[in-house]
Amino acid sequence: MEFRVLKYFLAVAREKNISKAAVSLHLSQPTLSKQLKELEEELGVTLFERGNREIRLTEEGLFLLDKGNEILSLVEKTTMNLRKDKLVTGEIYIGGGETRAMSLIAKWTKRILNNSPEIKIYLYSGNADDIMAKLDSGLLDFGIVVNPTNKQKYKSISLPQKDKWGLLVRSDHLLAQNEAITPNDLRVVPLLISQQSLVSDQISEWFGNNLDQLHIVGSYNLLYNASLMVEEGVGCALCIDGIINPANSKLVFVPLKPELSASLSVIWKKNQTMSIAATKFLEQLETE
Incomplete structure (x- = not known):
């Protein structure tokens, strides 16, 4: 063909x-x-x-x-990426879920663009399964995923920043006054939970592997859309902190207790031939 x-x-x-x-x-x-x-x-x-x-x-x-x-x-x-001159040009494709760790990627990207302004950055939002599928097919150069990662398929660099989990609720919700959310609290509220399977496993372990006792009314892959459901009273969203700014909405983020956090890594395929632009990005990661 x-x-x-x-x-x-x-x-x-x-x-x-x-x-x-x-x-x-x-x-x-x-x-x-x-x-x-x-x-x-x-x-x-x-x-x-x-x-x-x-x-x-x-x-x-x-x-x-x-x-x-x-x-x-x-x-x-x-x-x-092959059409390059003496300047470093090309494209870098980065995928990841909604995470505050993206601020680190933004800082590193800014440093690269200061030295090589001809480079273009393309961001893709998706869950870990989406990211790894696109890495495998060559459509992404790098992915930001929750640990652990498949060390047989990918190389990785751990990020210093962790995502803290909690419950996003309306400011007039009974749980909005809590200092923290316990497993018992979750039994009495309708929940919106992330579609990412690894996140669901984490929540299940935190809850004592009794996820079937939760009243899950729906799932999401982008928290902004889920936050609109929370505002309308559809349910409360299990999510990470720092993605939705409660100061600009009618919502409150309440952390989980015991604390639940997720460590993150930047991953890329083993034995892949990188473009010059992607190599520059990797060099920046390795110097941090």
Whole structure:
């Protein structure tokens, strides 16, 4: 499968119409239709269900769309990092969850950009599973994840900052007056909990491995969205401190007791060939 034809497929999937895609690609409609037909024959699958007004992707087409976008992103990233002159240029792709440790990454990034202003930084927000999947596929250079990490697959540098866990509640909630939240307190409130499996394991251990006794009404992967649910009284959110600023909202953060904190690391794939920009970032990490 040629990369050029893959881009044709992605354009048609985006436009949902061969005529519109042909215009955007500066091709004739018959030429584009022929290329798509040959692609289906080469792969031995049907990629489109053709209707009168628009086309729909089959299950195989949706799979190719997902992988095709990853391939396109990887090719563009590789091309950008190879197009360099005497200045240090390129792109650094960093992924992580919502954490105060990102402030450290920001400081290090600022130092790099002061010396190499042509470097571009791209941030991706997601949970640990998302981050590691994108590291494995080459779509990220570095990830910020909760320890422990898979030392067989990744190299890592531990971060000095830890995330402290607690409960985000409305200021008029009964638990807002508490100095700390105990396991018994959690039995009586509807909870929103992080989707990240490792976090759930931590909470389960803290609670005595009786997570089924909690009244979990939902889950989240971005705390800002969960905080809106808390404001509306949907439930209270188990979360880390410092992401939502209670001073600017109707919310209160109450820490857990016994204290529960998570240590973090910056990780990257073993034996990967890094771009010059990513190497500069790693050098900055190692000097801190």
